[in-house]
Amino acid sequence: CKYCSTGYGRWGKEPDIMSPDTIDQAISFMVKNGADIFNAACGGGETMVDFPRFRYFADKLIETATKAGKKVCIEVATNGVAIDDEIADYLVSHKIMATFSLDGDCRTTNRNRVTSGGKGMYDCITRGFKI
DSSP states (O other): OTTOGGGSSOTTOOOOOOOHHHHHHHHHHHHHHSOSEEEEEEOSSOGGGGHHHHHHHHHHHHHHHHHTTOEEEEEEEEOSTTOOHHHHHHHHHTTOEEEEOOOSSHHHHHHHOBOTTSOBOHHHHHTTOOO
């Protein structure tokens, strides 16, 4: 998105994908420092585009928290365009809360959320929803 915070905090570096080692370190930190029951919210880009990486994160976090005697509630922000039956079933079966992002009406959404080719995302985001 044009206004998304993922562009900040790169410290002059190109965007990159979090490695499994970095994911493991983040999970270790969260579980070690989190309360007995804590939330983990995932956002900052379309998280479902790389579903295998998200699944790795969620499975590892749940497993690590459970072994430590803690409970984690995972939340994910998505615009929904990449969600298919497999992803939906996974989210439901793992009780992962999904927040769907939409900027409002068609005009506002298309101004703020565009594809790499410059096309507005409203129709793609709302496909399958009754609005």
